[in-house]
Amino acid sequence: MSTGETGRAGGIDRRRVIAGAAGTALAVALRPAAAAQPRSETTESAIRRFAGDNPIRPGRVSLDLPPLVDNGNTVPLSVSVESPMTREDHVRRIGVFNEKNPQPNVVTLHLRPGAGRAQVATRIRLADTQRITAIAEMSDGTYWSASADAIVTLAACLEG
Amino acid sequence: MPRRRGLSRPVALVALLLTAAPLRAEPIAPTDRRSSFDQMGAEIQAMQRDDDANPGMLAVADGADLWTRPPSPDRPACAGCHGEAEASMRGVAARYPAWDARTARPIDLQGRINACRRTHQGADPFAHESPDLLALTAFVATQSRGQPIAPPDDARLAPARAEGRALFEARMGQLGLSCAICHDGNWGRRLGSATIPQGHPTGYPLYRLEWQGLGSLQRRLRNCLTGMRAEPFAYGAPETIALEAYLATRAAPLPIEAPAVRP
Amino acid sequence: MARTLINLPKTAKSGDVIAIKTLISHPMETGFRPGADGRILPRNIVTEFVCRFEDEDIFRAELFPASAANPYLTFTWVATRSGRFSFTWRGDGGFEQTEFAAITVA
Numbered sequence: 183m184s185t186g187e188t189g190r191a192g193g194i195d196r197r198r199v200i201a202g203a204a205g206t207a208l209a210v211a212l213r214p215a216a217a218a219q220p221r222s223e224t225t226e227s228a229i230r231r232f233a234g235d236n237p238i239r240p241g242r243v244s245l246d247l248p249p250l251v252d253n254g255n256t257v258p259l260s261v262s263v264e265s266p267m268t269r270e271d272h273v274r275r276i277g278v279f280n281e282k283n284p285q286p287n288v289v290t291l292h293l294r295p296g297a298g299r300a301q302v303a304t305r306i307r308l309a310d311t312q313r314i315t316a317i318a319e320m321s322d323g324t325y326w327s328a329s330a331d332a333i334v335t336l337a338a339c340l341e342g
Numbered sequence: 343m344p345r346r347r348g349l350s351r352p353v354a355l356v357a358l359l360l361t362a363a364p365l366r367a368e369p370i371a372p373t374d375r376r377s378s379f380d381q382m383g384a385e386i387q388a389m390q391r392d393d394d395a396n397p398g399m400l401a402v403a404d405g406a407d408l409w410t411r412p413p414s415p416d417r418p419a420c421a422g423c424h425g426e427a428e429a430s431m432r433g434v435a436a437r438y439p440a441w442d443a444r445t446a447r448p449i450d451l452q453g454r455i456n457a458c459r460r461t462h463q464g465a466d467p468f469a470h471e472s473p474d475l476l477a478l479t480a481f482v483a484t485q486s487r488g489q490p491i492a493p494p495d496d497a498r499l500a501p502a503r504a505e506g507r508a509l510f511e512a513r514m515g516q517l518g519l520s521c522a523i524c525h526d527g528n529w530g531r532r533l534g535s536a537t538i539p540q541g542h543p544t545g546y547p548l549y550r551l552e553w554q555g556l557g558s559l560q561r562r563l564r565n566c567l568t569g570m571r572a573e574p575f576a577y578g579a580p581e582t583i584a585l586e587a588y589l590a591t592r593a594a595p596l597p598i599e600a601p602a603v604r605p
Numbered sequence: 606m607a608r609t610l611i612n613l614p615k616t617a618k619s620g621d622v623i624a625i626k627t628l629i630s631h632p633m634e635t636g637f638r639p640g641a642d643g644r645i646l647p648r649n650i651v652t653e654f655v656c657r658f659e660d661e662d663i664f665r666a667e668l669f670p671a672s673a674a675n676p677y678l679t680f681t682w683v684a685t686r687s688g689r690f691s692f693t694w695r696g697d698g699g700f701e702q703t704e705f706a707a708i709t710v711a
Contacts, residue, residue, distance in 0.1 A: 248384075248385045251383075252382055253551035256397075256554070257673070258386070284635075285670060287671065288669060289671070291664075291666050292662075292664070293664060294661075294664070297663065298622035298681050298682060301681055303678075304666075304672065304673075304676070304677055306673055337552055395628065397675040399628075400608045400609075400610060400630045403610065404608055554673070554675075555675075
């Protein structure tokens, strides 16, 4: 493939080539694949720390994540739980977990009955295509969960 | 950081070059001009639209503060001469780059802010991409939000605009790509999993998720050139301003949307 | 002092469920990212966010490196009486910042 045909156009000539080709390659090499880094803890272990030995049932929790992520650095996430949020029946905590980031925890939310609704939105980082899981602890000691998958890709034009 | 999928980037770009796609690098007709806002997912669009959720608004709030802060006790703040920015700066960003009579060359908005600092406030110019310069530029730019880009009808800008267009259409760098090949000739198609935008400057300074912060059009142009494997122009270089001048004419009359959010 | 943006209605009727939106400027440096010299940049994140109404905790979040830069958190609260909210962010390096907002409940 020839780079020789840049030619001249309005004063631009072939001098406008990479001086720092080596620098560009080095920058790419330094860009870490976080998915390849050793994890501090498994997702399973983090979930066990959150929920103890209690059974976790799918349901009651809704987790919203864009299926194809514009950029893994900032991914809008919202989680809600079916609950009247009364003193007698409310969500106590919601733990959000990931599979492929260097650490399994994403965020842990602590709610009170006065919230009216169990509904929280935030923004998270996703190191790679993976599944996110949200687990809600209810005031009656039961645990419920939902999961969502997100696809994460690289930007088309890498800045290096 | 995310694992690459499919073809490696340079291979994909080479494939783009070698495909039969005719080089229909005609400038985009005004009625076909679209902001890349349209190509983003709904969630990121919502992030931009909501002033309480748009991370660029943090910088705008900083800029509003800087607007009223004198650089030294005996010199005016921006507000000292310009009053309420909402009134005095309305439409200003839409008319930049403009001609600067003092230096007899085109000047972009952040250049104008720095020139004001030096000439009227006796203060050192802000460094390129400094938080203060970005914040003030974002604050001024957002006062034109919704206004169509309106490049001045000024013949003195013609040489810079022509140079900018030549740069935009020139093949450069290791891959021999030009801006026009992607952004005039292949916008709307995919490069990897990303949709190629038309590449308009309507949202700058903008919050780029890739940067995890606010940045200027100049920074984005440097990133684009590096991504093309070409030598990036220096901040404030004549080539950079020429490109900005051309991009403004290429984008008109799309409305200003600063501070935008982009992947 | 980091820049914050806090949004909630200034007034509400008793029993309304209001939405509270918070945004703070913070790099949320993960502790996994190398700098330009190849060495890992030290972790610098917000680790905790607490919202109180008058003298009572109403919402708390534990944040991790997986939270995006410039953390954004929105949650809800049932308006019962007028008063003052406090919003406190704490994090690495002794980071701590509190902001306030008032609400009038009819």
